[in-house]
Amino acid sequence: MAPEPLPVRCHVVTGKGGTGKTTVAAALALALAADGRHVLLVETEGRQGIAQLFDTPPLPYEERRVAVTRGGGEVKALAIDVEEALLEYLEMFYNLKRAGRALRKMGAIDFATTIAPGLRDVLLTGKIKEAVTRRRDGHRVYDAVVVDAPPTGRITRFLGVTAEVAGLTRSGPIKTQSDGVMAVLKSPQTAVHLVTLLEDMPVQETADAIAELTGAGLPVGSVIVNMATEPLLPEEQLERAAAARLTGADLAPALAAAHVHDGTAIADALAAQAVEHAQGWAAQDELRDEVAALDLPTVELPLLPGPIDVGALFELAGRLEEHLRTEVAA
Incomplete structure (x- = not known):
């Protein structure tokens, strides 16, 4: 047919x-x-x-x-x-x-x-x-x-x-x-x-x-x-990181429990990356609103x-x- x-x-x-x-x-x-x-x-x-x-x-x-x-x-x-x-x-x-x-x-x-x-x-x-x-x-x-x-x-x-x-x-x-x-x-x-x-x-x-x-x-x-x-963090942590309220001190205990060497320096670097990622995601979300305001059918490709x-x-x-x-x- x-x-x-x-x-x-x-x-x-x-x-x-x-x-x-x-x-x-x-x-x-x-x-x-x-x-x-x-x-x-x-x-x-x-x-x-x-x-x-x-x-x-x-x-x-x-x-x-x-x-x-x-x-x-x-x-x-x-x-x-x-x-x-x-x-x-x-x-x-x-x-x-x-x-x-x-x-x-x-x-x-x-x-x-x-x-x-x-x-x-x-x-x-x-x-x-x-x-x-x-x-x-x-x-x-x-x-x-x-x-x-x-x-x-x-x-x-x-x-x-x-x-x-x-x-x-x-x-x-x-x-x-x-x-x-x-x-x-x-x-x-x-x-x-x-x-x-x-x-x-x-x-x-x-x-x-x-x-x-x-x-x-x-x-x-x-x-x-x-x-x-896609965001790499759960929503609650994403909002916290976007507001720059996530620090190396928050991550250090978990790294210490995992016996990571030089955990403080790594924790600071990870926190900085998380904040950068979260703020970038927040900026993208604002642009999603702008795309939605165009009032046209929209599809996202990964x-x-x-x-x-x-x-x-x-x-x-x-x-x-x-x-x-x-x-x-x-």
Whole structure:
């Protein structure tokens, strides 16, 4: 049996640099692909971060399977090459494939994307829209498309540049294509998810991006708090340490009972670490309140030990699956 259709089919993942948005995008693709779904994971920045996460060779400009999930689902990945996307665009709308190849030899494509930086984003969003709406034998090829998008600082511009291009012409293939892209990106089948850390700057950038996206009429999805840590102390001791009321003298008797050599110095060092940890946790908790005030669905992903590999991606995907089920039920 075919899986139930998803209410959101285009998931755009953004976040301040360093928040782990590529990792979250990959985990989200795995979560969406569970139970037999087919998902495309798209990379837009040319860093080959997806290939590194799934431990595969660098991705060419073609859709390749990178993972199989529960129930026979699969994740394919695509690293969009701007030059190839432009050639594809010229062939699709103007039947100029041969001319496009000649332009590439002349270096005209690099020249065009340099003097018109917005052209790059138009090609990227156009390819994303094509994947979201693609059909074969009357059925959608992908149940969902996940986009590892540019950072929050330019996400609104990235998603909205096609609308600007559409405003430059009243008719023709460019106008039609641009309108089609914006119809998908501004529809309920798209959601822009924001990845943040419980740190001042990422949380502030997240709030700013939400305001910009909302103002531009782009649909905001969830806030994903990445690399969240758990407190190492019980609540009562945590509050005491955060108030700097925990000292080495409080820990010294236990160390002495354990016959720890030079227990006083160790007790002082341990108390200092406990106070630092507790105060850091208190600061994170305040930022949790700020994230909650954004009034969006929120999920926390844990800080995992060691490097992120495929096993770690599936662990994060499990957390995101729970969140997705909650959102669908709501």
